[in-house]
Amino acid sequence: MKRLLFITERFAPDLGGLARSGTRLVATLSQLGIEVDVVTWSRYLQPGEVLPPETVDTKLRVYRIGLYRHWDMTMPHTLNVLEWLHSSHQYDGVWGHYLFPSGFLATWFAGLQGIASTVSARGNDIDKEMFPPGDFSRLQWTLQHTQVITAVSADMAGKIRLLSGRDDVLVLKNAVDTEIFAPQQVIGEISRESLGIAPEEVVLGFCGELREKKGQQFLLNALTTVRNQRPACLLIIGEVRANQESVLQFYATQQPENAQRIIVTGHLPDTPAVAAHLRLCDVYLQPSLWEGMPNALLEAMACGCCCIASDAGGIPEVIIHGENGFMMPRSQLHKLGEAVLECLAMPSTIKSQITQAARDRILQEYSIAQEQQRLQAVIERLMPNSV
Known part of the structure; x- marks a missing residue:
């Protein structure tokens, strides 16, 4: 079984689309037979604190790390945690969900360990990081050195190609559970x-x-x-x-x-x-x-x-x-x-x-089934013969 380290700034039950998409992708990866360890940061823990892993199922664990006030403390400490996890689990690949901080850290750590990395551009990663106070050089380095890049839209993929000079960006669209998100009302549902x-x-x-x-x-x-x-x-x-x-x-x-x-x-x-x-x-x-x-x-x-x-x-x-x-x-x-x-x-x-x-x-x-097919293509490129 292949093992993947998934780094994301937000993960359920955190708010927002980044947490939603990361949680959904990890669940699908697990269904594809990939063993996934999630590393995410929390503002509700003491700086540097690492909680025991939350075991979601036999293929999925979640590690939460307390944020320091600044990234120059959070990043080196997180690298220590990643090294400890890798020594125990020997990952085949690292996924950075959002270009910074997760994507940069995933690309850097994977390079140090000699394993494959992928970064996932999800929101305003490019528009935000390429202008001050964003770090343009760090953004460009991440895009040029990761093995696989996915973007949530064709618009974003085009911007990444312009920034990085690469023509191998994969579009990994967001997806919706169309059974839950449907027009039909459920009995006992909240009322106006x-x-x-x-x-x-x-x-x-x-x-x-x-x-x-x-x-x-x-x-x-x-x-x-x-x-x-x-x-x-x-x-x-x-x-x-x-x-x-x-x-x-x-x-x-x-x-x-x-x-x-x-x-x-x-x-x-x-x-x-x-x-x-x-x-x-x-x-x-x-x-x-x-x-x-x-x-x-x-x-x-x-x-x-x-x-x-x-x-x-x-x-x-x-x-x-x-x-x-x-x-x-x-x-x-x-x-x-x-x-x-x-x-x-x-x-x-x-x-x-x-x-x-x-x-x-x-x-x-934008169905879950279509996302699963696209995700399988990403994994096959990142970790050949894994699915």
Whole structure:
């Protein structure tokens, strides 16, 4: 049996698309017969503390390491832990999930040990790290020295080719469990009433960790615009990043009545709960400024939501404007509220066609089975004859 060391900054039960995708990929790798050890960092442990492994099943263990305040302490300490693990388990390959810090550390450690490495570009890895205060040289070194590179979208793969000069980047699309994320409601599912949503209110939805790059100011402006015309609320399925809460507080001082119609669920326990909240949304909004390929948008489409998104990152690869959703140029996101009102005014027959086309798109291109096939191709290149 082949053994893989999987390094990721976030892993379940952590928040966000990075944790979701990493957790899902590791589960699929395990199903492919790969023994996987996950190493992830935690802000909730003492600096340098290493918890005993969480044994998920016979092929999967999770090691959590307490973060130091700065990476110049965290990195060398993590290398010590990786060396200890490798001496015990003799890995055949190392996977870095996200280009920094995980991808760099995976590539460096694998080089020191003489084993294969792969890095996975998932979100705004490139857009963030190539500009100050990101480290361009470290980013480029990682891309040039790892054996296998995967990108979550064709858009990102193109940027990696430009940066690294390599033409062997594999596109490993995000995937959705289409049985959980489906339009059909489950008996006993959460109701609008339980969240304090009035019967006549339109529900504008957003899922994930709300922050600047996700277009939070445009969401707030859209809520104001829509509520000027009709009753509405903004349902944030997830949390607001701590350093962005001041934006909501300022909005509350300027628009106190509108701010009262922002409902924040907090971290939800599992994916069925996320799906149940998505099904409450009349319109799902993804006004991102930077993106890879947002899990939340794919999940909303799978649930049959009517989606309005920006044209950031890989979003144009999944949304065909007017056919399975609506897309806005990032330069026009100040008109998001007007777009929502136009969407709400559509005849129900056209809306049904669009939402069905959205789900069909996910079934055709972003299913778990398709991800498994793509993942198998990655593993065969990384660790030949392993599956």
